[in-house]
Structure formats: C-alpha cells, structure tokens
Amino acid sequence: MRMNENLQFLQAFLKNPLKVGAIAPSSPELAAEMLAGIHPDDHNIVLELGVGTGAITKFLRGAIPSRDSYLGIELDGDLVKTLNKNFPDMNIIQGNAAEAYSIHQELGLGKVRYLVCCLPFVSLPKEVSESVLTEIAKFMDEGCELRIFQYAHGYFLPPAIKLREFLKNRYGTSRRSPLVLKNMPPAFTLTWSTI
Numbered sequence: 001m002r003m004n005e006n007l008q009f010l011q012a013f014l015k016n017p018l019k020v021g022a023i024a025p026s027s028p029e030l031a032a033e034m035l036a037g038i039h040p041d042d043h044n045i046v047l048e049l050g051v052g053t054g055a056i057t058k059f060l061r062g063a064i065p066s067r068d069s070y071l072g073i074e075l076d077g078d079l080v081k082t083l084n085k086n087f088p089d090m091n092i093i094q095g096n097a098a099e100a101y102s103i104h105q106e107l108g109l110g111k112v113r114y115l116v117c118c119l120p121f122v123s124l125p126k127e128v129s130e131s132v133l134t135e136i137a138k139f140m141d142e143g144c145e146l147r148i149f150q151y152a153h154g155y156f157l158p159p160a161i162k163l164r165e166f167l168k169n170r171y172g173t174s175r176r177s178p179l180v181l182k183n184m185p186p187a188f189t190l191t192w193s194t195i
C-alpha cells in the first residue's frame with residue numbers, strides 16, 4: 001500500500017509538478033503534527049484541501065466520529081478515483097480549492113472548524129494562490145483554525161516568507177510546530193486561529 005501510494009504520488013508529481021509541489025506524500029509524523037488537537041464533529045468539521053494520496057486523511061479516518069465531520073477536496077481526478085476506493089467511508093470530492101467555500105455550502109455540511117491545507121502555495125500560480133486565500137478567508141471569518149505545512153529548505157525563501165506575512169497580517173501570529181525531521185523533506189506546521 002505504501003509503495004503504491006508513493007508511486008501514485010510520484011506519478012501525480014510528474015504529471016503536474018507545480019500543482020503537487022512535493023515528491024513524496026507526507027510522513028505519518030507530519031500527519032500527526034498536522035492533526036494535533038483536531039477533534040471534529042458534525043457541527044465542527046475538518047476540511048482538507050489537497051488530499052493527494054490520503055497520507056494525512058488515513059489518520060483522520062480514526063479521528064472523525066462520522067462521515068459528515070470531514071470533507072476533502074482534491075483537484076486531480078486520478079487521485080480522487082483511488083481515494084474514493086481507499087476511503088469509501090469519507091467525503092472526498094474532486095474540486096478546486098479556489099471554490100472551496102461554495103463546494104462546502106452546496107454539500108450542506110456543518111461549519112468548518114478546522115482547515116487542513118496541504119496546497120503547495122509556493123509553486124502554485126499567483127492567481128490560484130490568491131483565489132484559494134480568498135476562500136480560506138471566508139472560513140476564517142466564520143471562526144476557524146487554519147493549519148498548513150512549509151518545508152524547512154524553502155522556509156526562508158521569499159514566497160514562503162510572503163505567505164506567512166500575508167497570513168500574519170490577517171490572522172495574527174501563528175503557532176509553529178517543532179521541525180518534523182521524519183518527513184521528506186523536513187517540515188514545520190503553522191497554525192492560525194480566528195476562534
């Protein structure tokens with residue numbers, strides 16, 4: 001399963017390197033850090049943007065009390081097909097994170113309390129990143145906790161700094177996790193809260 005997952009991730013990367021933005025799925029250690037303190041229910045759901053091969057999702061599976069306490073949105077149709085096979089008990093749909101708010105509204109699920117965002121902002125086209133950040137703002141305006149990860153090697157590069165500054169100006173100082181060394185490449189998680 002792990003090898004298949006790595007292979008499928010690599011295939012997705014080769015098909016669209018900038019949209020995938022990573023060469024391997026997140027490790028269990030990074031997934032644990034991305035999910036620390038997340039306790040969703042039907043009225044306080046978790047929304048995952050950029051599900052990939054489900055490296056984080058598989059740990060969420062045990063943490064959600066019901067199907068409707070989770071929504072995953074992934075752009076790549078091939079990945080979504082496999083995700084739906086591997087996670088038939090979870091709401092994972094093909095869609096664009098730049099339309100996340102209306103997708104969530106149309107499905108009539110509970111309020112998004114946790115936003116787990118795995119999108120590679122640093123490599124996405126500027127206008128896509130901006131649209132996604134506009135969507136994120138809609139959830140944050142309603143009271144939400146946003147969590148992202150950033151790779152250590154790119155942490156001090158201008159696009160990564162710019163993203164953090166943008167989010168800091170809007171949502172205040174973030175909470176940064178210790179460096180997760182057991183991930184390829186090592187990464188930090190960052191959390192902003194408007195609750």
Ligand SMILES: C[S@@+](CC[C@H](N)C(=O)[O-])C[C@H]1O[C@@H](n2cnc3c(N)ncnc32)[C@H](O)[C@@H]1O
Nearest residue numbers: 019022025026050051052055074075096097118
């Ligand atoms: C860095 S990977 C993370 C995958 C997985 N969550 C993990 O941690 O291993 C980013 C994922 O975001 C997806 N993605 C990129 N742009 C997207 C968009 N606009 N809407 C939804 N998903 C997108 C890519 O297809 C890819 O699967």
